[in-house]
Amino acid sequence: MSLKFFAHFLFIFQVYISVFLLIIHLQFHFFEIAFLFYFFAGAKPMAAIFQGVGAAATLSSSPSNSFDSNNSVFSPLTSFSVRRGASFAVVRSDGILNLNPKGRRAQQLISNAVATKADSAASSSSSKPGHELLLFEALQEGLEEEMDRDPRVCVMGEDVGHYGGSYKVTKGLAEKFGDLRVLDTPIAENSFTGMGIGAAMTGLRPVVEGMNMGFLLLAFNQISNNCGMLHYTSGGQFTIPIVIRGPGGVGRQLGAEHSQRLESYFQSIPGIQMVACSTPYNAKGLMKAAIRSENPVILFEHVLLYNLKERIPDEDYICNLEEAEMVRPGEHVTILTYSRMRYHVMQAAKTLVNKGYDPEVIDIRSLKPFDLYTIGNSVKKTHRVLIVEECMRTGGIGASLTAAITENFNDYLDAPIMCLSSQDVPTPYAGTLEEVTVVQPAQIVTAVEQLCQ
């Protein structure tokens, strides 16, 4: 109880500071607000919370020297709070352990700054029932429900078993379903993906986890030559209902090798479907839909989005694998985006609204095939398209999307399609440089202003 009181006290203190900071540092990325807490609200290790920033990213990059601290961190977590406002420990990249006792309050604060939920169809009002959880928990819930529903669903990947997965998406599954259904594999991505394909052909429905999507480059041979092709080359005799999932995208100083955007490499492979989740609602829905699909599906998650919180319905639901999501309807310009860039776009949308623009924001969700129906309707309405993505400029999803829209809706466009993407460089480690490779809200605002002239 005293902890709660202390939490309230600190919360009010931090509200004051944060409002002050918000006004002055409007340009900062919303994740940076949390970072600034650390500096201005006291150098105590308890002050900093990163909504989906530090925890997931640094957990993966903290090697064995923080191994024990990771383990000890999560046991107090479960006793602390079950699902609601789970505060989590942040292990920063320099190894300092931060425990945040008042995470929930501060997280509410962060989510206000993003301002996405007010318009989104999946947003929760207090009148709707449902439960709140974080994105990685939503994925875990979706996976668990499918494993309960269908005994053929199994999970394979590195450290997915008793460790619960590097991002805790498979937490608790090994205890519940046993070692046979949640398989810890040795480190050979090509081979365990191949193993998943073999198991899929004989009737199982494996969910293969890549610890980081970048590691799936090792599995490219199996994904391209076998996963995508075998249904076709066998004349339809063998189906491969496999789901390959994992986190990708630019994290917090994870280095070039762990910041890959593999959707751009995989998009050419015939025979597979690709989807990217961005909210807890669509994460759970897409996970379930992918498992139920008879085609091989690659589900792209993002390292920095795992700790997003949202209220999702209690009942069973799936999201259509080929549908895009209308995040914010508008009139002036269509902004197409997916995964983490959705949040940057929504932040920019706030600024744009203040400046008098009315952007229509669509989270395309389905990367292969594109939902040209939704996109087309939007283009016909607004006549201007801006694509915001995290992929590299050359050969990214944005490049293909530009081509698809130009081919199909050229007559409806009043201006050339603008595509904001990362530069064609490996992602640097230095935080400042890394920030510059990713599209920032300010650039989005400028681009819309340019487009709407």
Place this chain on the structure above:
Amino acid sequence: MAFFSKNSRTIINNLKSKAGLSRLMKQSRNCCSMSCLNNTNCCRFIPLTTIPQLRNPDSYSHKKGFLFCFQRFQSTTSEQQFASLPNGEHNQELDFPGGKVVLSPEMQFLSESPCVYNHCYRVLDDNGQLISNSNFVQVSEEIAVKMYSNMATLQILDTIFYEAQRQGRISFYVTTIGEEAINIASAAALKSDDIVFPQYREPGVLLWRGFTLQEFANQCFGNKADYGKGRQMPVHYGSNKLNYFTVASTIATQIPHAVGAAYSLKMDKKDACAVTYFGDGGTSEGDFHAALNFAAVTESPVIFICRNNGWAISTPTSDQFRSEGIAVRGQAYGVRSIRVDGNDALAMYSAVHAAREMAINEHRPILVEAVTYRVGHHSTSDDSTKYRPADEIEWWKMARDPVTRFRKWIEANGWWGSETESQLRSSIRNQLLQAIQIAERAEKPPVNDLFTDVYDNIPSNLHEQEKWLRGTINRHPKDYPADVPV
């Protein structure tokens, strides 16, 4: 086993590299006395009573003078093993995550070749006569005759299709000449529930399971009746009802698939195993190593059959790897292995039969290395006389033919004769020629089969592309083949 040849040096060198005799002679003494006994990798015998259905367990390998090395993978039993070692030194043990290891103040390296030679299991000698004191699984007359007729059919199938390719009637073909015994005998030892993951030189397994000559021809001609709907090259057969997984051209990718399938069979507690075939070249691929490792760790019932035929297109095994063949690699991963004379149908049958029992009952992977020779070219796009002497090929074809060897044995048993031989051969030949004619005349798959089966249902973008293609064909019919239905 006497590998004598008067012909060319290459043969001797190749065989020596496979057998490794010369190297071993120098090293075996040293190796055994120092590293073998004191090392953690201790040689142990597998009690033969655990291998079922073998006759004459007493007269086993002792008399031949070679040891049969195996190592238990379980680290928990290592402690007891070392406790009973007749070891003069009092060695300490170190407890580390993998188990207990015995320490030793003597520095000794594990030799690059195994301390004792890995002998090759053979039951019939070169003239098709049973070697005395051999253990093998008994084969009934019915099975033996079926095996022989399938081997002969496979030979004729290969010859005729090869000629058809040379005549330009099919675009490509891969022969199995020289490896008929591996194909048929291993298939005979399996059951129809066992799932097969082939490389591309194992049509014999399909033949044994009942794939008709017409179905073979249909696939090679890529016509409408092909189960693959004309989407793959010739010899890329596949049949889900015969549990034979569609051949993919990629090397060794099927090996982890087999492990996954075996895992699935284990989860479902089925009385079946997964079987996968690959060549000596395929064992260099990363997939092979990881799959063996996975199979050992997951304790999956899978049989890995390596057709060590001496050549990977033009690369001889001496350029492919430096280990003593493939079977020794199994030991490195904790997989029980055996080396078999691949041209001896009876030995292959026994080995695969025993392997299957062990795989299913004990939930373990087994590696079978079948030593043989690739008599034909790698494929119809290859001329192997460019990198190996023609007389070497001739010698293996004539003197070492597995089909002839097996025929001598069944003839000696009175189960076969020369009239049945000529009857069989001419009948198969006629059937095949007819099948080819029918397949050649049959319709090709229609254009919309280009777009089906990419996904379970055709998505909108593919619908559009199909419409576009149809439109193009209708506008320019002369630019497109007339015999493909639109």
